[in-house]
Amino acid sequence: MTSAAPDLLAPAADRTAPPRVALTTGDPAGIGPELLVRLLHEIATAPTVPDADAGSPAADRPAHAVTVFTTPAELDRAFAQAGDAVDRAAIESAAGITIVDTGLDLSGVPVAEASEAGGRWALDHLELALAAHERGEVDALVFAPLNKSSLHLAGMTEKDEMRWFENRLEAVGPVTELNAMAGLWTSRVTSHVAHRDAPDLVTASSVLSATRLLHDALVGTGVAAPRLAVCALNPHAGENGSFGREEIDEIAPGVALAREEGIDATGPFPADTLFLRARDGQFDGVVTMYHDQGQIAMKMIGFEGGVTIEGGLPLPVCTPAHGTAFDRVGTGTAALASTRNAYELARSLAVAARG
């Protein structure tokens, strides 16, 4: 179903309605557009999504309520890149899919490379999706991969998209990236900061925030009492203060504060062995102290299906954990799993946010 303007979107009818998810293609030069139409194909052709526990739609209305912010020109590109496996007519006639023509001009946007025009396109479409949220028309946002170079060429002053969302949405509490894949979630106390700057940012308060965000996100996906483990910062957890005192002075107190709130958090544990226990299912989530601590482990566990969640924003915002993969555009080799999982996760979180 195609709509001329966002303000024609229907409000959610009731608490059993499917969550309304805004979709954008991310960087238009990457694999985002083709992944998005492949996701739309699944939505259009499957009456319900397997394992989705989001909502319980009545039999006479669609199981999905997605709004795609794009243009006919971008869809032309995307369908051409996605190939024959995607049924455009089914997508454009599906009752649960609303396609909003944003009216922006794609002609100057190159394919398979970073560009100012591509970054501008990505930001403008995110902006339109967030405006729809602010009008009460969508409950969650899923965007396909962005390209940081494009965003910075387009004038984004923030270090990364997480900070862009934080500023754009005027988030009041702590915002952090969460990562989820194959039953294991991580949150980060620090992220895109220098190795030498991380220790001073590890405080009882920041540990508590990252633990609480991870807890709330997991509860939002239906894990009633998430088992969380908190990483140490230093090797061997500092060996009782022999090399580093953050475990004693900040991390353990932060864990204690989380436990006082009823969160099942334990630690700090030495990071190198903790991820083995987490991978083996002993924990639902791991709170990491710095970017590479979690990313090394999560990438070793496997890229397939990973989702990044911008945690702490006023709406659920999810994106596939992989990048724009310029070298794969139109080759039919991009895996849909992360995009599908990002969409399902956004739906679950939106349902949970209904309270």
Place this chain on the structure above:
Amino acid sequence: MTSAAPDLLAPAADRTAPPRVALTTGDPAGIGPELLVRLLHEIATAPTVPDADAGSPAADRPAHAVTVFTTPAELDRAFAQAGDAVDRAAIESAAGITIVDTGLDLSGVPVAEASEAGGRWALDHLELALAAHERGEVDALVFAPLNKSSLHLAGMTEKDEMRWFENRLEAVGPVTELNAMAGLWTSRVTSHVAHRDAPDLVTASSVLSATRLLHDALVGTGVAAPRLAVCALNPHAGENGSFGREEIDEIAPGVALAREEGIDATGPFPADTLFLRARDGQFDGVVTMYHDQGQIAMKMIGFEGGVTIEGGLPLPVCTPAHGTAFDRVGTGTAALASTRNAYELARSLAVAARG
């Protein structure tokens, strides 16, 4: 073959003789003693060790030349713990195995727990093995797992065994721990230091040293031109100095110095994706900037068979990468792979050191 005193050991007859390897049980309370007798069983019952490229012994002399520093009482314990699969008579009569009775008293050493007596035993036996090396009687050392608590209870003032070896042997160049498992090696620029202290220790010179040690060790195991990758310190390799300048100011210059020496080193690369490439066989070794950077990845790849090498000492010193596993003593569940690999690696490095 049992010998009363170390000075009866035969010198290596020629360059084709098997390398002479000293063996100690490490912490006598852990799984070390039983692993050691299981290794001796393999040596005693296999005429040659599969895949060993160390030496080319003539048909009429043994393929191995190991000297075990222990006591009859410790062997009694070890054989009891190892169970029926180990043939004590075969070991004690094997031509390639010399058992040196150190005459020390085991009676006060507990089993399956850390103790001052256990730490003292471990250090005294390492001391005897090193003395044999200094008399020219052994070419390499393999010790079964140590327990840091026992060592510190016994009065070891150094932070870890690597520093103990460094002081004891008065090493003149840089000493660093290397880790090897399943075809992938790592070295560390920093190790048991606080997270906040690591960046100042990452210098062009220390990067060069860790790269050179890794190169030399791999050459020593028969890799003619090791392909080495060097990790970044900061997330995303600092994104061109956006968060951290060590990549620009120290690591890249260190890599350049290594290349000037003819070492095939590249980097720095963001650590989170680098280990995927390394695991997939694109590199023979990875130079890491801090302890957990390598250890998270290596432990995700798998404990099985991992070896730690104390690099930069005047003789090859290898040990299994796992610990004393007090909870497994005598249960028959300890895996021999790491001990076997440590022994084979020490042999290869000793042969390579002949030049």
